[in-house]
Amino acid sequence: MEKLKQVFDRRWRLLLLIAWALFCAWLIYSRWNYIRGFILTDTDDNMRMSQVRAWMNGQGWFDLRQYKMNTPYGINIHWSRLVDLPIAGLILLGRLFITGPHAEQMAVAVAPLIPLALMMTSLSLIIRRLVAPAAWPLAIGCLFFAGSTMGMFQPTRIDHHNWQLALLALGCAGIADKKRARGGVVLGIATALSLSIGLEMLIYLALGGVTLVLFWIFDRDERRRLATYAVTLAGGTALGFLVFASYANRGPVCDALSPVWMSDALLGGALLLCLASWSPVKWQIRLGAAAAAGIAIAAFHALAWPHCLSRLEGASPELYKLWLSHVREARPIYAHGWRTATFTLALPIAGAIGWALLVWEARRDWSRLLKVAGVALSAIAATLLLFWQTRTGPAAQMLAIPGAVALVWTWAPRAFASNNTIVRVFGTTLIVLGGLGAAAPIILDQIPDKTQTPRDKKIGLANNLCPSLWAMKPVAQQPQGIVFTFGDLAPRLITVTHHYSITGPYHRNGTQIIDMMHAFMWSPDQAHAIIKKYRSDYVLVCPMMSQSTLFKSDAPNGFYSQLDKGKIPAWLQPIDLGKGSPLKMWKVVG
Template sequence: MALFWVTVVAWFLYDRQGNIYWLLLGDTDDNMRLMQVRAWLAGQGWYDLRQYRLDPALGGFDIHWSRLVDLPIAALILLLKPFIGIVAAEKWACGLAPLLPLSVAMIGLSLAVRRLVAPWAWPVALIVLMGCTSTMSMYAPMRIDHHGWQLAFLALTVAGLADPRRARGGAVVGLSSAASLTIGLELLPYCAMAGAIIALRWIWDREDVRRMQVYGLTLGGGSALGFAIFASNANQVLRCDALTPVWLSVMVAAGALLFGLSLLNPANRWVRLGLATLAGAIIVAGFALCFPQCLGRPEQVSDELANTWLNNVREARPIYKHAFKTAFPMAVLPVIGVLGALFATWRARRSEALVGWAAVALFTAFASAMLLWQVRAAPAAQMLAVPGSVALLVVAVPWFLSIREPFARWIGEVPAQLLGVLLRVFGTVGAFLLLSGLWAGLVPPLFSGDGAAKPGKPAPPDKVAAANNACARMSNLRMLNDVPAGIVFTHVDLGPRLITVTHHSGIAGPYHRNGRAILDVHHAFTWATPNFRPIAAAHKAQYLLICPDMSETTLYRARGPNGFYAQLVKGQVPNWLEPVSLRLGPAGKPLPFKLWRIRYDLPDVAVKPAK
């Protein structure tokens, strides 16, 4: 498995060497993660996760993350810095860091498949994992945000659920859940489902009490340890969006109750069911009574912020609200995984593997159902589908390989031999492509009109995608360093990239604790032009930077068709915006964005079209 992982690492580093060289951190969270690591290495406190380069006039804003994911990135930077310098060390640290949790995910899946399917089947699981496009995208170089680590702990959770050694399995699930929650609450539903499955196993089989007992201890103890070491100063209060005292209380109480039930361990199954139900009711009732503010959205944002920004995040939409070409490849493997897990559960109905497969089938079905809530569940759903897919493959592929002379009695020996060869070759390949889900990416272009453009009629370029890429490119953004450092009023999604690449500070980033600044940016761009300067002045902004056609600007146009941004892109620039000339880009072309200096000493006059 280690050799397989090294091979994947080598390929990824070769394939993404351009991204590493240009520090192409494609996601806003990846940029912000690097900024958090930089701040820590520069002397910012371990428990101080405030980002002071965004909205500095108001003291920056808190990030609800933890330092756990910062550790490997910082370690790689410190390790490489003496040999290649700080600039190159940051680039290679960002390239290598996502590949570390990939090894953990491979370990989890390999163990799960060895325990559930066959000792020799783990390489099949790794091959199927390579086809999980949503999952593997979280491990690509430069994807340094926390999702890869959370998926890795989720893979270990599956291995723990499948572990025949009860105490070890319970410890792995409990510690993996605690580590995932220490990083963030994104996988809280999966952690809760894992705990429910362990309780159900105990209800069904009294002999499984040791698994639940150790799980309860490690969940409560691991969560407490994670909170003590990694909870930031801002997470010491009763917030609902991270491992704060709110969720720490829930995890400790849940662990204590499960441990208490394990000590009772009544012989009657119905009594065990009743006690487990009572424990669940106590947790739910206690949560509702003690933390009523957390019964809604964990982000605790205002309705205006939710409608203006949070509800428009593509990842937060259910899969059925996405285009077919996006949704279909995401959903295929989870469906196959559920069917495979159910098939394997049925096959194991008279063996010791029944309980393990039933647990994994429940977990896989739950993960697939989460796609109906948010499409960001796709990486986890695809990864959890791997054991079920492998269970089908190890039955179907050997069956096709065993075919020798089908229908020889009716078509003759020679034609039967030829037919057998064809079935062995094409049947095996077809079965593998079908049951591994690798065929899913071929279907959308065939049925959604997304095929190649007709000769002589090239497909129109995607202006939004082109603008997103061009305005985030390091070679373009670095041109802004020719201008004296200042506070730049720009789009929310451009803020983290701006502070990562340039010496400027920004106003906002797409983080719910930055809600006031997010609304101010949207108001400034969508309200009438005279409203812009008072908003910018409140944040002491010195420059205005826009990226025409960037995806966020589509919201400005929709919500403020006659607002400041809409007038600006039409050339109606107010007199108090002083154009800032910039050098041409690296290719000798104009830069994709526009920059102005904001003048607060000039009165408003009629807006005139720019020359």
């Protein structure tokens, strides 16, 4: 066993590379049908591909409006080009050897595997630094059962969430780094890059900065880590804004890297650099100075950007009621049923126990204790945030992995060494399976799930079939035009056909989302006026798709419900999409 530990320690880079390659092979094999069918399962993945194509076809670097929606004005997309770069690079590389469509298939298969490598490396570094140098392979086992996390790294998942998760893990590796200057640089760069992509990890990134300040308060020698973090945070965020902020993000918007967050980062970096340079000997003075700096940053933000003190999306009450309140990932974990909650929370709970054990074991080593507590802080925060929104699940599971590894690494050998057979066999098994997050999936697989109703089966079938290339092919064969369709179907439509549409599920486009919702929920005459407002040539619906059920339940006599009942107004002319098509399409003739 000791020789094996030495191998895992000394050869960890090579072994990790092999583990990543095997993971990639398994993921590509398991998702091969998705790759071959160009199945981009999320609306954001489809929109990302449309954004990449638009840029590669000549759209400006700083112009992120999507002109295939709400033509000719386009819709406002709050993303940045940073995540577009590897996808576009893979497509260009693929075109040297294969055709354009196959190059895109290759790109969507490979692109998510790049941040996977960064995430696996960062987790391994955290574990080597905080648990044990040879314990990192246990993280690979955890990833097999971290379904929420790994769902973001599967081939065809090309949106920005995987990069943000990987950069969050990298930032935590910086917190755990013994080399102070390097640790500060790593956290600062990871924070700046993540902010350049989006604000989804803002809470954890802010906690990372607070952690380094606490390091400095408790240990004056941590000033080098704080200083390098301050410089790279401020400089990297400013550079990220200059290079990646779109035209729309150059205004004082709250939901992306803009002058709002850049000014906060510049002020915060300047104050932290002053604190690190000063570094008074007494910790009480350091605490007071840090508190004053925090108050100054908070006051500046509140006074300079008061409009960014509420929800960053800036959704109107009507938009929230009609659309945002129905977004599943924006609901708390307890609103998703016990099975989903158990699957999502099992690993974070094991991780929380492991983090507590690490804190207890490091209680006499002040330097190590600070690092353990610093990373654990983000892990616990992510778990608690699940009770606000389920979308924090991937981060909660990922940050739980070092703690879960600590639980298994510390207690499994102790149970195995017991003289009691029951403890040795069942105790070890329970610790390993429970700690790695495997127990919950294994147990859930043995419990019969609630039988799906015929309605549930129809909804699932529609959600799978309507966006498929097979279903979209006859739609693509119609003369090019503007298609009025569901917001959840529109990104797929513009990605796999030559058509245009109205809007997708993107909060900055509240007017278009509200109009789309009203059109399907109001009367046919009112729908006609809205559809003509957008100069639409076609109407396309997917009966029993999830969003359609909302229209039927909230507006049983509305336009969509009338279509579903076969009551077609005179201003729509049916289009034959072929036998068995899950879609229904009409040409606007009046």
